[in-house]
Amino acid sequence: MKTTATANANIAVIKYWGRRNDELVLPYNNSISFTMDELQTKTTVEFVDGLKADELILDGKVATEKELLRVQNFLDIIRTKIGTKKHAKVVSKNSFAKSAGLASSAAAFAALAKAATKAAGMDFEDKQLSMLARRGSGSASRSIHGGAVEWLAGKREDGEDCYAIQLSKPNDWPELRNVIAISSEHEKKVGSAAGMKFSVQNSALFKSRLESVEERAAKVREAIKKRDFGTMARSIMQESNNMHAVMLDSWPPLIYLNEVSFRVIDAIIDLNSRHSKEVAAYTFDAGPNAHIYTTNRHEKEVKEILDEINGVQKTIIAKVGEGAKINSDHLF
Amino acid sequence: MKTTATANANIAVIKYWGRRNDELVLPYNNSISFTMDELQTKTTVEFVDGLKADELILDGKVATEKELLRVQNFLDIIRTKIGTKKHAKVVSKNSFAKSAGLASSAAAFAALAKAATKAAGMDFEDKQLSMLARRGSGSASRSIHGGAVEWLAGKREDGEDCYAIQLSKPNDWPELRNVIAISSEHEKKVGSAAGMKFSVQNSALFKSRLESVEERAAKVREAIKKRDFGTMARSIMQESNNMHAVMLDSWPPLIYLNEVSFRVIDAIIDLNSRHSKEVAAYTFDAGPNAHIYTTNRHEKEVKEILDEINGVQKTIIAKVGEGAKINSDHLF
Numbered sequence: 001m002k003t004t005a006t007a008n009a010n011i012a013v014i015k016y017w018g019r020r021n022d023e024l025v026l027p028y029n030n031s032i033s034f035t036m037d038e039l040q041t042k043t044t045v046e047f048v049d050g051l052k053a054d055e056l057i058l059d060g061k062v063a064t065e066k067e068l069l070r071v072q073n074f075l076d077i078i079r080t081k082i083g084t085k086k087h088a089k090v091v092s093k094n095s096f097a098k099s100a101g102l103a104s105s106a107a108a109f110a111a112l113a114k115a116a117t118k119a120a121g122m123d124f125e126d127k128q129l130s131m132l133a134r135r136g137s138g139s140a141s142r143s144i145h146g147g148a149v150e151w152l153a154g155k156r157e158d159g160e161d162c163y164a165i166q167l168s169k170p171n172d173w174p175e176l177r178n179v180i181a182i183s184s185e186h187e188k189k190v191g192s193a194a195g196m197k198f199s200v201q202n203s204a205l206f207k208s209r210l211e212s213v214e215e216r217a218a219k220v221r222e223a224i225k226k227r228d229f230g231t232m233a234r235s236i237m238q239e240s241n242n243m244h245a246v247m248l249d250s251w252p253p254l255i256y257l258n259e260v261s262f263r264v265i266d267a268i269i270d271l272n273s274r275h276s277k278e279v280a281a282y283t284f285d286a287g288p289n290a291h292i293y294t295t296n297r298h299e300k301e302v303k304e305i306l307d308e309i310n311g312v313q314k315t316i317i318a319k320v321g322e323g324a325k326i327n328s329d330h331l332f
Numbered sequence: 333m334k335t336t337a338t339a340n341a342n343i344a345v346i347k348y349w350g351r352r353n354d355e356l357v358l359p360y361n362n363s364i365s366f367t368m369d370e371l372q373t374k375t376t377v378e379f380v381d382g383l384k385a386d387e388l389i390l391d392g393k394v395a396t397e398k399e400l401l402r403v404q405n406f407l408d409i410i411r412t413k414i415g416t417k418k419h420a421k422v423v424s425k426n427s428f429a430k431s432a433g434l435a436s437s438a439a440a441f442a443a444l445a446k447a448a449t450k451a452a453g454m455d456f457e458d459k460q461l462s463m464l465a466r467r468g469s470g471s472a473s474r475s476i477h478g479g480a481v482e483w484l485a486g487k488r489e490d491g492e493d494c495y496a497i498q499l500s501k502p503n504d505w506p507e508l509r510n511v512i513a514i515s516s517e518h519e520k521k522v523g524s525a526a527g528m529k530f531s532v533q534n535s536a537l538f539k540s541r542l543e544s545v546e547e548r549a550a551k552v553r554e555a556i557k558k559r560d561f562g563t564m565a566r567s568i569m570q571e572s573n574n575m576h577a578v579m580l581d582s583w584p585p586l587i588y589l590n591e592v593s594f595r596v597i598d599a600i601i602d603l604n605s606r607h608s609k610e611v612a613a614y615t616f617d618a619g620p621n622a623h624i625y626t627t628n629r630h631e632k633e634v635k636e637i638l639d640e641i642n643g644v645q646k647t648i649i650a651k652v653g654e655g656a657k658i659n660s661d662h663l664f
Contacts, residue, residue, distance in 0.1 A: 204543075241580050249573050253573045
């Protein structure tokens with residue numbers, strides 16, 4: 001059955017960096033994110049009788065071999081589960097540029113997990129979907145849910161306790177915003193999966209990061225419960241700094257931030273100091289683009305500041321968004 | 333008695349970042365450097381009867397209040413030791429721009445310690461001189477010696493076991509070079525003393541740095557003993573990354589590197605990978621200028637690579653240099 005699903009990207013405030021198991025995509029630490037609208041992937045999947053191989057169209061173009069291989073591997077997991085050898089046609093569309101640190105793979109594999117399981121005739125609950133999406137891209141496990149989401153690292157070797165849970169619903173914190181400042185749409189030189197391996201193996205600071213991350217996560221959870229932006233702002237920024245510090249301490253050193261990123265960091269610290277409290281908080285994934293969490297009261301001010309920074313090419317304002325869901329409007 | 337001394341800067345390969353005692357300038361960890369020629373300070377000191385206050389001329393200009401205060405505080409230590417109230421005239425000249433991460437305060441306080449003690453009629457041994465210079469600027473304790481130098485952190489509260497020792501003589505490793513790539517001569521926004529306080533107090537990774545630094549130091553000591561560049565190159569680079577990672581993890585985040593620094597890092601990693609071994613190693617102090625350690629075999633190649641990097645304003649090649657010494661050619 002031809003099935004279409006949409007999913008939104010999520011922007012982590014407590015980061016996923018480092019895997020205890022590569023094949024099953026099991027992380028070392030819990031991570032927390034907000035699923036944000038504006039950054040959406042829509043995917044249509046159909047398992048077709050007699051198709052000789054999986055077909056993948058991304059944003060109107062035939063996918064590269066590397067992209068296709070990743071989707072094939074993911075579909076293999078589903079095929080194994082239901083005992084079929086049928087290949088699938090997959091068409092996917094992003095509302096934003098891929099691979100520029102805009103968490104595109106999170107939305108992509110959440111949408112694919114949702115669409116492909118339904119297309120294969122399976123009716124997965126969110127927990128199962130999250131575990132499946134995780135296999136495609138770790139952070140995709142979070143995009144199954146809307147709102148504030150925590151991906152539990154779990155302890156089991158088989159990963160059956162490693163999935164995302166919803167901390168609060170999309171409408172629970174309607175004032176929250178993420179102002180995204182894009183300074184580069186280039187693909188990153190070292191992908192996240194390779195990068196985090198360098199950190200786990202070669203960063204002398206990685207273990208210490210794992211010891212301090214739960215303290216920041218606790219602050220963020222408390223802030224989400226109370227919808228208190230001030231409580232989480234500093235922890236968000238320190239968490240981003242901490243991850244990028246570990247990246248720099250890796251071998252070879254991983255440098256995802258650029259000079260525009262550093263200008264944004266300075267500008268946000270200045271903004272908060274003018275307000276004598278934290279009204280905005282920056283966070284950076286494995287890329288130079290800035291995600292500035294703030295509230296509706298300050299979104300205009302934040303956007304204006306970002307738009308004036310030399311090197312910022314455009315800004316996007318996102319609100320807390322929905323989880324992955326079925327859509328009746330197919331792409332083919 | 334009017335006395336003149338010269339001292340060279342030193343470029344640390346195992347870094348000094350973080351003090352266990354601010355007033356006595358006692359560091360948390362041992363640091364290792366090479367004293368390099370080309371970056372020299374010359375200082376003439378005279379304690380003058382009837383002079384109402386200390387006078388300080390730096391590079392031909394009357395010093396700022398901040399600069400004067402630092403020198404006054406230093407001279408006070410000497411005055412207390414010998415029980416005099418006489419003020420001094422101090423004239424000092426640098427062969428390079430101050431405060432741009434070129435370790436100018438190391439050369440400055442090493443030369444001042446050497447000249448001022450002699451001018452005050454004291455005959456200090458190197459160990460005592462190193463402890464005195466340390467009070468002016470931590471890294472100045474290392475510039476008392478030429479060659480490869482280790483500053484022992486010590487354990488005593490009074491700092492009497494906290495001084496630098498010579499690991500090898502200036503002529504022991506004549507092939508060693510430091511190619512300096514200057515990309516900015518601006519003063520840094522946050523001085524080292526303030527910056528390291530932020531790291532000690534607010535970096536979750538600082539403690540972990542202290543746990544890993546001795547491993548890198550051991551490699552460097554071994555390499556110095558064997559004059560084996562390859563053995564120490566990787567450790568030098570990882571040590572620099574590690575310190576700048578801790579800086580980034582501090583609050584507020586300390587960002588001393590700029591985009592030119594990151595281009596240099598990439599270029600040196602590329603160079604080494606073309607040679608399939610480490611022929612050069614970068615290190616950065618609390619500033620954006622790159623110090624590339626290499627050997628005479630590769631100095632020309634390294635200089636050419638650096639000269640071609642966008643944003644590199646000039647390059648200087650330094651060799652291993654002498655320690656602080658008395659000079660008969662006075663500045664006034």
